[in-house]
Amino acid sequence: MKELARLVQHIRPGARASDVDALSALSDGLLTAERLTDGLKWASDQMPCRIELSAPSTDPRTVTSVVFPARHCDPEGIADLGSPEALLAAVPGATRAYVSYYQKKMESELIDLPASASGIVARIRFNRGHFNQTEYREASQFAAMDQREKKREEPYLERYREEEEKELAYKRLTLQEKLAPLRAEQARKLAELGAHGVLREWAQDYSGWGESSNRWLSFVDWLITESTPDDRHGFACNWNWDHGIDVHRWIIRQPDTDIATVATTIWNMLPSDHIPEIAKGREGYTNGIGLAHCEMLLEIAERIRAGFYQPREGFAPIGFNPPSRLKFKEETDAIRHATDLLLPPVVREPIAGRGGAELNQRCPAVFFEILN
Structure with a gap:
């Protein structure tokens, strides 16, 4: 199982789908792949992860993204840092990519580590200040995802800003x-x-x-x-x-x-x-x-x-x-x-x-x- 974990942790976008499929043979039944429309969902009690593949029509078919939950895998050594602020201070070039809110409270904070030579970015998600997962994609993919997400959330953020200003104005009253x-x-x-x-x-x-x-x-x-x-x-x-x-x-x-x-x-x-x-x-x-x-x-x-x-x-x-x-x-x-x-x-x-x-x-x- 340790060997399997080592191999899975090193899967990155760009890998061939055939290489990923070979992992199931090494898992001795501990790791199974459920085929989805957009990829494979690898699951086991020891180390679940999600590996998305490119469209079936592509040749060769490759990995487009990899997500590791924090409780099972920490390939970037983030867990010991403890918070988004500590991560930004410790890693030169790390940037805050996106912040989402729920009921006026910060829900998720996404930190991007510097891109690798091949253009792959590790995105670290913190939920309510706690390390949640590591996701790998090409930088251009993350940029497109962020643009769609911000467009979807903009009406909610605008309403939040209006309510926040109204509340601040109320607090200033005698x-x-x-x-x-x-x-x-x-x-x-x-x-x-x-x-x-x-x-x-x-x-x-x-x-x-x-x-x-x-x-x-x-x-x-x-x-x-x-x-x-x-x-x-x-x-x-x-x-x-x-x-x-x-x-x-x-x-x-x-x-x-x-x-x-x-x-x-x-x-x-x-x-x-x-x-x-x-x-x-x-x-x-x-x-x-x-x-x-x-x-x-x-x-x-x-x-x-x-x-x-x-x-x-x-x-x-x-x-x-x-x-x-x-x-x-x-x-x-x-x-x-x-x-x-x-x-x-x-x-x-x-x-x-x-x-x-x-x-x-x-x-x-x-x-x-x-x-x-």
């Missing part, structure tokens, strides 16, 4: 600029419908978990007409966030809502998850739930700073203890700025007051089955 479009939409709806109208509009269109809009409208009517600040605190403690944040928007817009209810809402929104992503402008947070959460955090913060939430006369304040300190995997100026902007100090510290299990059960039982 947090207020990122939130501005959503804030404008919320302000428009609030001016047109009022807080009660915005909430009722949501209930009319919502049918979460198969519940009819009538049941949600009944719940909303109870909130608007009958609920007390203590009721809302119990609701805030029991809300299933799969239903979104629209009901909480209404609660934080009520001047008699207790500051502890506001703080509970903030921490249940998981600010340590959303703030870093909005601050960095990571894809997926340029719109959607992360942006909506941060927009509502900003509305709450502005109301707190404006003194919107005042102690209720005749009622002892509700107590609150933050579940944890804010913890981020990294601390950047953008994250610190976002934290200071969205989380006023009052909601980061304990709030003295009454509490207990009774406050967590103030929502009428008839609504628990649709909320939890």
